[in-house]
Amino acid sequence: MRKTNQPAVPGPDAAALLQRHALAGHELLGATAFGPASGLDSAGSAGHTSSVLLPGLRSLVEESWQRSVQFQANPDNPEAPLALDGEELEEYRRQHPLATIMPVIHKLLVLPSHDSGLLVAVGDEVGRLLWVEGDAVTQRRAEGMMFVAGADWSESSVGTSAPGTALALGRSIQISGAEHYKRSVHPWSCTAVPFHDPDSGALLGVVDITGTESAVAPHTLSLVEATVAAAQAQLRVERLQLAAARQAAPARRRTASSAARRADGPGSAAEGSLYRNSLQLLGRDQALLSIEGRTVALSARHSEILALLSIHPEGLSAEELCTLLYPGDGSSMTLRPEMVRLRKVLQQLSPEAVPESRPYRVLMDLMPDSSQVLNCLQRGAHRIALEIYRGAVLPRSEAPGIIDLRDRVSTLLREAVLTDGSADALLKYAELPEAKDDVDVRTAALKLLPPRSPKRAAVVADLERLETELSA
Numbered sequence: 349m350r351k352t353n354q355p356a357v358p359g360p361d362a363a364a365l366l367q368r369h370a371l372a373g374h375e376l377l378g379a380t381a382f383g384p385a386s387g388l389d390s391a392g393s394a395g396h397t398s399s400v401l402l403p404g405l406r407s408l409v410e411e412s413w414q415r416s417v418q419f420q421a422n423p424d425n426p427e428a429p430l431a432l433d434g435e436e437l438e439e440y441r442r443q444h445p446l447a448t449i450m451p452v453i454h455k456l457l458v459l460p461s462h463d464s465g466l467l468v469a470v471g472d473e474v475g476r477l478l479w480v481e482g483d484a485v486t487q488r489r490a491e492g493m494m495f496v497a498g499a500d501w502s503e504s505s506v507g508t509s510a511p512g513t514a515l516a517l518g519r520s521i522q523i524s525g526a527e528h529y530k531r532s533v534h535p536w537s538c539t540a541v542p543f544h545d546p547d548s549g550a551l552l553g554v555v556d557i558t559g560t561e562s563a564v565a566p567h568t569l570s571l572v573e574a575t576v577a578a579a580q581a582q583l584r585v586e587r588l589q590l591a592a593a594r595q596a597a598p599a600r601r602r603t604a605s606s607a608a609r610r611a612d613g614p615g616s617a618a619e620g621s622l623y624r625n626s627l628q629l630l631g632r633d634q635a636l637l638s639i640e641g642r643t644v645a646l647s648a649r650h651s652e653i654l655a656l657l658s659i660h661p662e663g664l665s666a667e668e669l670c671t672l673l674y675p676g677d678g679s680s681m682t683l684r685p686e687m688v689r690l691r692k693v694l695q696q697l698s699p700e701a702v703p704e705s706r707p708y709r710v711l712m713d714l715m716p717d718s719s720q721v722l723n724c725l726q727r728g729a730h731r732i733a734l735e736i737y738r739g740a741v742l743p744r745s746e747a748p749g750i751i752d753l754r755d756r757v758s759t760l761l762r763e764a765v766l767t768d769g770s771a772d773a774l775l776k777y778a779e780l781p782e783a784k785d786d787v788d789v790r791t792a793a794l795k796l797l798p799p800r801s802p803k804r805a806a807v808v809a810d811l812e813r814l815e816t817e818l819s820a
Contacts, residue, residue, distance in 0.1 A: 363524060363561075369404030370526035373413065377423055408517065409508060409527045415516065415728045415768070416507030416529045426532035428506045431476045432498040441478050441497075443713075445624050446470055446543065446553050448586060449579035450479065453555065456575045458482060466559035469495070470543075473551045474727060475502025475512045486559060493532045495558065504727045506530055510540035511556045516729040518542055518551065520573060522564040537564040541572045546580040547587070548638075550624065550720070551732060555579075625701075627716040629655050630757075631739025639698045639712070650690045652747045658716045659753065663709030672749025718757050730764040734773055737761055740782055758782060765789070771796035775803065778810075787814050 405413070416423075432440055441447055450470070457468045461482035467490055470479045480487065480497050490496070503512040507529025514521040524537040540556040555576050557563050628636040635651035637644050646654060656672050657664065664672070666680040673683065687708065694701040701712050718741050724733035741754040765777045766788065774793035777783055794807045 366404065366406065366527070367525050370409070373405055374423070374526060374531065406527070408513070408521065409523070412503060412508040412513045412516070413529060415503055418768075419504040419507070419728060421503070421505065421507035421529060423507060423529050423531055425530065426492070427494040428499040428501055430494065430496075430498050431500040432478075437478070437498045440472075444472060444478060444553075445545070445583070446472070446478065449583050452579040452582050453479075453575060454481070456578060457555070457557065457572070461557070464559070464562075466557055466563060467495070469501075469511065469556040469558060471501065471511050471515075471554045471556065473515065473553050474500075474723065475505065475515055475554070476500050477511070478553070483559075490536075490558065493530070493536075495536075502727055503729075506533075509533065510538035510558070511554045514540035514542050514554050514556075515551070516727070516732070518729070518732045518735060520569060522569055524561075524564045535560075537561055539564055539568045539572055541569075541576045543576055543579070545624070546584045548626070550626070550736075552624065625712060625714050627654060627658055627714055629741045630717050630721070630737055631743070633742060633744045635742065637694075637697065637701075639701055642697055644693065644697055646690075646693070648742075648745065649686055650693065651742055652745055652750050653686065653690055654710070654714075655716060655718075655742065655753070656747070656749045657703055657708060657710045658714045659719065661709065663704070663707030665707050669708055673747050675746055675748060718753060721757055721761060725760050725764050728768070730761070730768055731773060733761055734765065734769075734776055737780070739780060762786075762789070766792055771801075771803075775807070785814055785817075787811065790814075 453468065453470060458481045461468050463483060465483050465486050467480055467482040467486050469477050469481075471477045477495070477497055477499050480490070480495060495501070500506070501509055501511045503509070503516045506512060508523060509528055509530075510521050510523040513523065520539075520541045522537075522539045526534045528534060528536065536558055537560060538556055538558040540554050542551060543553045543555055544550065545552050555572055557568055557572055562568065625640070626638045628638070629651070633651075634648055635646045635655060637646055637654065652673055653669070656669060666683060670680055670683050687703070687705075691702050694703070698712070701710065701714070703710050717736055717738075721733045721736050724730065724736065737757075741757055742750050743754070745751070745754070762777070762783075765773050769777065769792075771793050774789050774796065778786060778789050778793065783789055790807050790811050794804065794811070797804050797807065
């Protein structure tokens with residue numbers, strides 16, 4: 349379980365003072381002091397100007413407000429936008445891995461919240477609320493700010509809030525009253541804890557409690573963290589039970605089960621919700637493909653093919669795939685036998701993963717880790733992106749399409765860390781093989797490190813080494 353490094357919302361006197369500071373900060377927002385002319389979105393991100401403009405705010409709130417400004421979130425817009433609705437929301441919830449652990453959330457959080465003035469919300473990894481349950485009266489009030497299932501509560505959409513900020517930072521968060529970026533949310537307080545996959549560590553979503561002051565009590569944070577831990581344990585248990593059942597089942601019954609799942613459509617079986625299908629491309633020459641809890645290492649060429657198909661869900665013609673796959677002039681005659689071999693591998697893993705032809709495309713929902721990084725960067729969650737990033741995309745591949753993807757992911761991550769990263773984020777990035785000789789990253793880290801930081805000596809030594817090597 350990842351604990352928050354930021355103290356919880358403090359006691360009554362200190363909390364009242366924090367609210368006054370937050371309200372004063374909102375007056376600056378109203379006076380457009382956070383606009384580009386103020387320099388906050390550039391100098392503030394480096395950790396200088398913001399401390400002058402926003403005295404008294406907790407650092408995590410201050411940094412979140414800076415990101416909210418960069419996202420151009422509107423603090424005066426009273427409602428969050430609706431991202432999913434109706435049948436689309438129902439289908440998405442049904443297939444999401446968190447659907448499996450909702451009985452645990454319901455028992456430990458939702459049932460006790462009835463008649464308590466509290467709401468329990470569970471959202472996906474990009475901040476869209478999938479379930480909002482709890483006190484009926486509070487639920488009707490919350491509809492006024494669109495705190496409802498299907499609404500987008502990411503930082504890029506509504507600014508600072510516990511669900512969105514917890515996802516942006518990848519750790520537990522409590523946000524109280526006027527610390528929210530949207531003024532319509534000032535009467536509310538909330539506690540949120542990210543939900544990580546118990547096996548892969550991937551971010552699956554967030555669990556939130558929203559209400560009045562009791563929603564940010566210290567025991568509330570402990571309760572939500574304990575509930576998330578229990579739900580993660582339950583998800584792991586169900587996966588182990590599924591694996592045991594598969595091993596015990598005769599091959600004939602397993603084949604019949606696969607055929608039934610195909611007939612019902614992807615994700616229709618209960619077991620399909622236990623996993624998020626993934627393709628690990630970062631920092632490895634041979635991709636790892638995980639489908640319904642089963643993992644296989646692909647050959648280098650099959651890794652390239654599946655990577656390209658996964659980032660082109662609309663499909664690719666044989667000619668288009670050849671252009672992206674082979675340096676120089678690629679031939680569809682060379683591609684066809686590779687596709688036959690790939691189909692055989694995937695057929696053994698899951699028939700649903702076998703690519704279609706004309707065009708070549710993968711119908712199964714498959715999430716490459718490179719796309720996870722890009723999604724995180726798009727919503728400003730560069731710390732989570734850095735955690736996911738294990739190295740370059742298929743680093744030895746010479747396929748033109750892979751080279752383009754590799755350069756895009758690497759370049760965008762570096763730019764995000766240099767623009768918005770803390771000293772720790774810069775130092776973590778500097779440990780990557782591709783940043784071994786990156787002078788700019790180390791120089792930026794040195795500027796942000798406190799004068800007496802013990803980490804400065806290693807950074808200075810690195811810069812001296814690089815200067816010597818460059819001048820040789």
